[in-house]
Amino acid sequence: xxxxxxxxxxxxxxxxxxxxxxxxxxxxxxxxxxxxxxxxxxxxxxxxxxxxxxxxxxxxxxxxxxxxxxxxxxxxxxxxxxxxxxxxxxxxxxxxxxxxxxxxxxxxxxxxxxxxxxxxxxxxxxxxxxxxxxxxxxxxxxxxxxxxxxxxxxxxxxxxxxxxxxxxxxxxxxxxxxxxxxxxxxxxxxxxxxxxxxxxxxxxxxxxxxxxxxxxxxxxxxxxxxxxxxxxxxxxxxxxxxxxxxxxxxxxxxxxxxxxxxxxxxxxxxxxxxxxxx
Amino acid sequence: xxxxxxxxxxxxxxxxxxxxxxxxxxxxxxxxxxxxxxxxxxxxxxxxxxxxxxxxxxxxxxxxxxxxxxxxxxxxxxxxxxxxxxxxxxxxxxxxxxxxxxxxxxxxxxxxxxxxxxxxxxxxxxxxxxxxxxxxxxxxxxxxxxxxxxxxxxxxxxxxxxxxxxxxxxxxxxxxxxxxxxxxxxxxxxxxxxxxxxxxxxxxxxxxxxxxxxxxxxxxxxxxxxxxxxxxxxxxxxxxxxxxxxxxxxxxxxxxx
Numbered sequence: 001x002x003x004x005x006x007x008x009x010x011x012x013x014x015x016x017x018x019x020x021x022x023x024x025x026x027x028x029x030x031x032x033x034x035x036x037x038x039x040x041x042x043x044x045x046x047x048x049x050x051x052x053x054x055x056x057x058x059x060x061x062x063x064x065x066x067x068x069x070x071x072x073x074x075x076x077x078x079x080x081x082x083x084x085x086x087x088x089x090x091x092x093x094x095x096x097x098x099x100x101x102x103x104x105x106x107x108x109x110x111x112x113x114x115x116x117x118x119x120x121x122x123x124x125x126x127x128x129x130x131x132x133x134x135x136x137x138x139x140x141x142x143x144x145x146x147x148x149x150x151x152x153x154x155x156x157x158x159x160x161x162x163x164x165x166x167x168x169x170x171x172x173x174x175x176x177x178x179x180x181x182x183x184x185x186x187x188x189x190x191x192x193x194x195x196x197x198x199x200x201x202x203x204x205x206x207x208x209x210x211x212x213x214x215x216x217x218x219x220x221x222x223x224x225x226x227x228x229x230x231x232x233x234x235x236x237x238x239x240x241x242x243x244x245x246x247x248x249x250x251x252x253x254x255x256x257x258x259x260x261x262x263x264x265x266x267x268x269x270x271x272x273x274x275x276x277x278x
Numbered sequence: 279x280x281x282x283x284x285x286x287x288x289x290x291x292x293x294x295x296x297x298x299x300x301x302x303x304x305x306x307x308x309x310x311x312x313x314x315x316x317x318x319x320x321x322x323x324x325x326x327x328x329x330x331x332x333x334x335x336x337x338x339x340x341x342x343x344x345x346x347x348x349x350x351x352x353x354x355x356x357x358x359x360x361x362x363x364x365x366x367x368x369x370x371x372x373x374x375x376x377x378x379x380x381x382x383x384x385x386x387x388x389x390x391x392x393x394x395x396x397x398x399x400x401x402x403x404x405x406x407x408x409x410x411x412x413x414x415x416x417x418x419x420x421x422x423x424x425x426x427x428x429x430x431x432x433x434x435x436x437x438x439x440x441x442x443x444x445x446x447x448x449x450x451x452x453x454x455x456x457x458x459x460x461x462x463x464x465x466x467x468x469x470x471x472x473x474x475x476x477x478x479x480x481x482x483x484x485x486x487x488x489x490x491x492x493x494x495x496x497x498x499x500x501x502x503x504x505x506x507x508x509x510x511x512x513x514x515x516x517x518x519x520x521x522x523x524x525x526x527x528x529x530x531x532x533x534x535x
Contacts, residue, residue: 018438023374025381026295032346032366119508123489133434136491137346137371145439149484157519160512213504217512223535225462227410243504 018139030139037135045128051254055108058261062102065261067268069182070194072104072261073201077172079106087186088179090172110165111257117159119213120250160214170202170209177202183276192274194263201253201260208253211242281306282361286314288326289368292377298366299323305356311367312340312351315379327378335497338426342379343368348428348495372430372437385436385443386427389451392481394473396458397466413462420457420506422498423450429492429502435485446482449492453506455481459513474513483507483514 016022019030031037058065058074065072066084075083077090080103085091095106115121126132133140148156177198183190209215220236223229242249266272286301301322303314312330319326331337333352340351345359345366359365373381399407430448431437447455458464459473466473477483488511492502500506516523 017440019371021440023293024371025289025369025375026291027289027298027368027371032343032368034345034363034366035347119488122487126487126489132487133438133489133491136432136494137343137348137437140434140438142438145435145442145485147435147485147487149482153487154484157511157515160515160520213508214512217509221509222513222516224413224460225535226412227462229535233412246504 017143031137033135033138037138041128041131041134044124047251047254048125048128051258054258054262058265059104059108060102062104064265064268065104067264067274068184069179069186070198070264070267070274071176071179072264073173073176073205073257074104074108074261076176077107077169078103090176107169110162110169114159114162114166114209114212115250115254117156117162118250119159120247122156124250159212160218163209163212163214163218166209166212170205173202173205184274191277193277194267194274195277197260197263201256204249204253204256207242208246208249210239211246211249213243213246215239216243284314284356284359284361285364286318287364287366288315288318288323288379290323290326290378291375293375296375296378298368309356310352311342311344311349311354311356311365314356314365315351315367327376327380329380336424338424341370341426341428341431343371343431348432350426350428350497353497370427370431372433373427383427383430386425386430386448386450389447390454392447393451393454393458394466394471394476396461396464397469397471399463399465400468402463407463409462416460416505417457419500420453422500423453424498425450426497428495428497432491432495433486434489434491435482435487442482442485446485449486449502449507452477452481452483452486452510453500453502455483456506456510456513459510472517474510475517477510478514478518483510486511 019027055074058072062082065075066086066089068087071078071086071089077092078084078086079092079094080099081093081095081097082099083091083093083103099106127134131140132142132145148154177195180195180198181191182188183192216236216239219239220226220229220232223232226233226236267274282305283302284305286303287298288301290296290299301318303317303322305314312333315326315328319328328340330340330352332339335350335353338350341348342351343349344351344354348370351367367379369375369379370381370383373383373385376382427450429450433449435446436443436448455473455477458466459477486507488503488508490503492507493500493504496502
């Protein structure tokens, strides 16, 4: 070793692992943090669990997802024959009549995959659910660790393909937002409270999608010479500014998409009348 | 703020064993943890071993763990602690201890040697290098690194798994690979060295699960994960896992971008 010190003989201390490895400072506690290090992973896990519970209920429900002119973002585009008819809406019967389950399941796989492989959400659930690590300098409980070097976690490398799919889904949700400028009789030039909900949601969805690390790489990050590609350099700078807020946008868009769906549920189920602004 | 007496717990020992020892020590306004450690040396524990140099957050020598968090002792103000709080100072817990607060960081020098150096471009002599600012901005952020090795210490890949040390270079040296791969004049590709592929195959980039502890502890504020490790992962995807990029490289030979 650089300083000429050698590890202690194997019998000097009972063999341990991690911070208790032989030759490291003999400190019994797995960590010595005195702050509330557990709070952030606990809140993260609670927030994600709440969304998983809500979205599972709504995705499998297969009902109350369309109230003209609003369609729930969980069900758009609607790819099965059993979709509710939506005038000029995002119906595309790609899967025909054989699909008997909720049509949401056909499309949610893409935004779900995008968020599951997202670099921010990976941090969130590796810390919050898998405790790998639970917090910085807090020992993780696992005996072995191979990270993302092998199956299944090596599949995280497909993130950019989910990004491409997420662009298409965001495009459809933008179309849905435009359709929300109609009233319940499909007359154009109207706006309700739901239109505002949809506008906020689509703005956050786009901001989150374009702040993606893969997006930042694709638009310019992969280049070696920015000076030869001024347009891509500018795009990379914009993506970088958004990327600095990727975590906040991830949470904001997660909440907004759930709220947009819940709003449609309330209107479609008759629990709430959409106030018309004009 | 007037002076007060603080409670300190400092790890004393070597590879044969050791323990946290309690001290009561004077603290004055404006002092940092390293000041208190020096006062302990001067007044109560003259044989306390501590590595330090600049006392200005630029040499990266006085890395330690303060209340369990990897930090520079010279950049940790005493004013961040309450007067009632016991301040615990231990050596870095990812590396072999030498004595007291001094650890053997030789692992990092071994990893540094494994990263192939900058390859000068052909036909460009010393003093003839010309680069535009936008081409070197990214690398310059990484050059702020003072090699305190706090990121290496906090990274759970090696901190919690000693067995991963041979395979994993750690955030500091993956950042070095990223820096060279983004360097506008690095001619490694011309010698057959694919740095992004090597990052994955030889320096253990796949072990990184981007939990950002390296970024959290960096005293220079380098966004290691967002600006070095994730871009390097994306470059590795280009080389190894993206069939469209592979197909594109076969269909048309691109000039260097």
